[in-house]
Amino acid sequence: xxxxxxxxxxxxxxxxxxxxxxxxxxxxxxxxxxxxxxxxxxxxxxxxxxxxxxxxxxxxxxxxxxxxxxxxxxxxxxxxxxxxxxxxxxxxxxxxxxxxxxxxxxxxxxxxxxxxxxxxxxxxxxxxxxxxxxxxxxxxxxxxxxxxxxxxxxxxxxxxxxxxxxxxxxxxxxxxxxxxxxxxxxxxxxxxxxxxxxxxxxxxxxxxxxxxxxxxxxxxxxxxxxxxxxxxxxxxxxxxxxxxxxxxxxxxxxxxxxxxxxxxxxxxxxxxxxxxxxxxxxxxxxxxxxxxxxxxxxxxxxxxxxxxxxxxxxxxxxxxxxxxxxxxxxxxxxxxxxxxxxxxxxxxxxxxxxxxxxxxxxxxxxxxxxxxxxxxxxxxxxxxxxxxxxxxxxxxxxxxxxxxxxxxxxxxxxxxxxxxxxxxxxxxxxxxxxxxxxxxxx
RNA sequence: GCGACCGUAGCUCAGUUGGCAGAGCGCCAGGUUGUGGUCCUGGAUGUCGCGGGUUCGAGCCCCGUCGGUCGCCCCA
Numbered sequence: 001x002x003x004x005x006x007x008x009x010x011x012x013x014x015x016x017x018x019x020x021x022x023x024x025x026x027x028x029x030x031x032x033x034x035x036x037x038x039x040x041x042x043x044x045x046x047x048x049x050x051x052x053x054x055x056x057x058x059x060x061x062x063x064x065x066x067x068x069x070x071x072x073x074x075x076x077x078x079x080x081x082x083x084x085x086x087x088x089x090x091x092x093x094x095x096x097x098x099x100x101x102x103x104x105x106x107x108x109x110x111x112x113x114x115x116x117x118x119x120x121x122x123x124x125x126x127x128x129x130x131x132x133x134x135x136x137x138x139x140x141x142x143x144x145x146x147x148x149x150x151x152x153x154x155x156x157x158x159x160x161x162x163x164x165x166x167x168x169x170x171x172x173x174x175x176x177x178x179x180x181x182x183x184x185x186x187x188x189x190x191x192x193x194x195x196x197x198x199x200x201x202x203x204x205x206x207x208x209x210x211x212x213x214x215x216x217x218x219x220x221x222x223x224x225x226x227x228x229x230x231x232x233x234x235x236x237x238x239x240x241x242x243x244x245x246x247x248x249x250x251x252x253x254x255x256x257x258x259x260x261x262x263x264x265x266x267x268x269x270x271x272x273x274x275x276x277x278x279x280x281x282x283x284x285x286x287x288x289x290x291x292x293x294x295x296x297x298x299x300x301x302x303x304x305x306x307x308x309x310x311x312x313x314x315x316x317x318x319x320x321x322x323x324x325x326x327x328x329x330x331x332x333x334x335x336x337x338x339x340x341x342x343x344x345x346x347x348x349x350x351x352x353x354x355x356x357x358x359x360x361x362x363x364x365x366x367x368x369x370x371x372x373x374x375x376x377x378x379x380x381x382x383x384x385x386x387x388x389x390x391x392x393x394x395x396x397x398x399x400x401x402x403x404x405x406x407x408x409x410x411x412x413x414x415x416x417x418x419x420x421x422x423x424x425x426x427x428x429x430x431x432x433x434x435x436x437x438x439x440x441x442x
Numbered sequence: 443g444c445g446a447c448c449g450u451a452g453c454u455c456a457g458u459u460g461g462c463a464g465a466g467c468g469c470c471a472g473g474u475u476g477u478g479g480u481c482c483u484g485g486a487u488g489u490c491g492c493g494g495g496u497u498c499g500a501g502c503c504c505c506g507u508c509g510g511u512c513g514c515c516c517c518a
Contacts, residue, residue, distance in 0.1 A: 004491065004509050054518065060443085061516075079518045107518095112443085114512060194515095274518060290517085316518085350476050379471090386478035401476060414478075 008111070008119025015336030020122070022332070022339050023151065023319055024104055027124040030147035031102040034139060036126060039101045041083035047073035049082045053276075053304065063108045063119075076108035080125040080316065081301065088129060089307025097130035116290040116321040126295075127314030129302070137280045137297060138254035140313050144284060144293055145260050147317070152331040158292060160260075161267035162227070162282045165296075166247040168220070168268055174240035175216035181207045183275070185217065190271040192221045221269040227252055228261050238268060251280055276301050280313065286325050293317035344435045345396045346389035346414075347374040350382050354400035361400065361409075361424070368428035370435065390414055396431065 005011055012020060031038065047064050064075040077083060080103055088095065103125045113119060126143050128136050141160060148158060168189070169182050177185045185207055192200065204214030216239060225234040231249060235242035248266065255261050272281045272294060279297030286292060295315025302310040326332045333339060347362050349355035358374060365372045373392050375385050382399065389397040399410040403421060411427070412419040422430060 007509065050518085058518080061518085081518070109517085111516070112514095113510085114514095117517080272518095273516090276518095294518095348477095380476080381472095381474070382476040383474075383478065385476095388478085390478045397478080399476075410477090412477075417478085419477080 006119070008113035010118065010120070014340060017336075018339035019323065019332060019336040020319065023322060023326075024122070024124075026147045026150040027102075027104055027317070029150055030143050031124075031126060033146060034100075034143040036100040036102040036128075036143065039084075039087070039103050040105055041077070041080070041087060041103075043106070044074045044076050045083060045086075047075045049086065050075055050078065053082055053301075061110055063110050077105065078107055078109045080105055080107070080123070081298075081314075082305070084125070084127055084314075085302050085305035085307070088302050088310060088312075089305045092308055095130070098136070099129040100127075101129075102126045116318075116324055118320055122319040124317045124319075125314065127312060129310050129312040132297075132299060132311035134250040134254035134280075135257070136311075137251060137313050138258040138260070140295070140315060141255070141264070141282060142258045142260050144295075144315055144317060145263050148284070148292075151322075151326060153325075153329065155263045157329060158263070158284050158286045158325075160264045160282055160284050161224075161270045162248075162251065162255075162264055162280060163266065163268050163270040164245075164247045164251060164280050165277055166279060167245045168271075170244035170246070171220055171238050171240045171268065172217075174238075174244045175220070176208050176211060176213060178208055186271055189217055189221055189269065190273060192218060192269065223266070223268040225266045227255055227264040227266060231266075234266050234268075247279070272296055274298075276304070282315070284317070288328075289325055290321050292321050292325060340393075341371060343373045343392055343394035344370040344431055345372050345398055346392050346394035347372060347398045347400065348382065348385035348389060349375075350380055350385075350399055350401035352380075354404050355380075357404060358400060361398075365428055365431070368432060370428065370431055386412075386414075395435070398427065 010016070028038070047059070047062070050058050050062060058078075059075075062075040062078055064073060066073050084101070084103075088099070104122060105125070106120055106122050108120050111117060111119065124147070126140055128140050141162075145160065165186075168186070172182055172185050173179070184203075188195075188200070188203055188207070195203070200218070201214040204217050207213055220238050223234060223237040225237065231242050231245050231252070234248075235245055238245075252261075255264050270281055270283055272283070276298045277296040278299045281296035282294070283291040284293040293315050295313070297311070297313040299311045300309070302308070302312060323332070345365060347358060347365070349358045362372050362374050373394060375388050377385065377388070379385065382401075386397055386399075394414060397412040397414055399412065401410065403409060404424070407424050408421045409424055409427065410419055411422045411430070
């Protein structure tokens with residue numbers, strides 16, 4: 001093999017494509033059920049769309065390019081949020097409230113591939129704009145859960161870990177972090193497991209003068225509790241009065257009202273790297289995997305991209321980690337071809353005269369809307385032809401043979417083996433009547 | 443950007459000290475004048491990832507490179 005696919009990319013053979021469509025269908029289904037409309041943007045954008053938000057340092061993580069002889073720098077999209085913010089800003093006040101959009105784009109990142117991370121991947125993005133209530137937060141999270149549930153996952157398989165920038169800020173103030181050091185404290189909270197203990201303690205001490213700040217932040221990072229168990233226990237764990245966690249109380253009520261409380265867990269260690277989150281932040285985790293999804297509220301971002309101040313909440317869910325998780329849980333077939341559409345009927349010809357009429361008959365059945373396949377073999381061995389029909393996973397075989405002169409064919413149910421002679425003219429109606437509802441447009 | 447291990451048929455892999463490139467599965471054809479996933483017989487698999495070096499001779503040893511897996515970094 002002289003040519004290899006570029007590092008970190010995937011070839012989607014039919015079985016792989018079927019798995020991808022299976023996941024994407026769950027995403028689209030959940031989106032539509034929750035009232036979101038699908039959008040998309042360009043696969044590449046002006047490079048500065050990404051440097052504006054993330055700084056020049058992001059460039060080394062991008063696939064960026066300049067057309068030969070051109071003067072503009074572009075980058076393959078590494079995420080959707082800048083495109084979304086650009087699209088929202090461009091329509092400004094003309095958009096309805098709320099605006100509920102979703103997308104299933106591919107993204108490109110110039111990173112070293114490893115488990116759960118590739119250079120090209122698909123990510124479901126769901127965003128609800130124009131509403132700043134905890135109910136909107138809960139609806140977005142419920143949409144994510146709905147897709148996971150459709151794929152066969154249950155509350156015990158994954159956990160939605162939630163925190164709230166406002167509540168954590170309250171807790172940090174409660175342990176003595178001054179307001180101007182809150183940003184640095186968030187960053188420290190996020191890096192709690194990556195720093196050596198002494199370095200962590202040193203940086204924590206630099207944030208304020210009061211007491212054992214390092215111990216307090218470490219305690220905050222470890223504070224978890226089921227959403228259903230109430231806030232008092234969590235507040236006690238964190239070491240602050242429950243009143244400081246007021247933002248969580250409204251969120252808890254909204255999650256409960258949405259019926260997804262049992263999927264959710266408070267986790268004050270969830271910070272998310274991005275500075276632009278302003279309220280709830282959450283990640284969906286499964287044991288032993290990278291985060292399946294992550295998101296939160298970003299009420300200031302659209303304004304940053306030149307639009308009106310627009311409250312917004314959303315998340316992204318990638319196909320790579322989710323695929324790993326589904327495989328490990330036995331929720332994907334070993335052979336993805338099982339997910340491919342099954343033919344309604346497989347047509348075989350038992351003699352030369354029948355063979356001559358086969359193309360016309362196949363064409364008529366297809367025109368009627370049926371999924372029809374046929375053999376390309378020259379053999380008249382009906383046994384072999386039926387073997388091929390069985391392998392195609394067709395529901396029925398139609399055998400064109402001696403009865404054709406009298407206008408009849410043999411219709412065989414490939415699962416039961418039952419077979420009967422039917423008239424050719426009534427064949428399409430007969431097959432349509434027993435065929436399952438077909439996916440249209442996918 | 444750093445590190446470890448790996449790359450032989452479509453797939454899973456074997457290949458002895460450097461000496462004719464193999465097996466199973468799958469695929470194709472026949473066994474059979476029209477009834478299926480089994481069975482029997484036969485057939486095709488290939489730039490041993492790619493390039494260079496050492497050698498009489500390289501799948502095997504050496505160097506480089508591309509790709510894979512898994513960590514670190516990063517994680518929008």
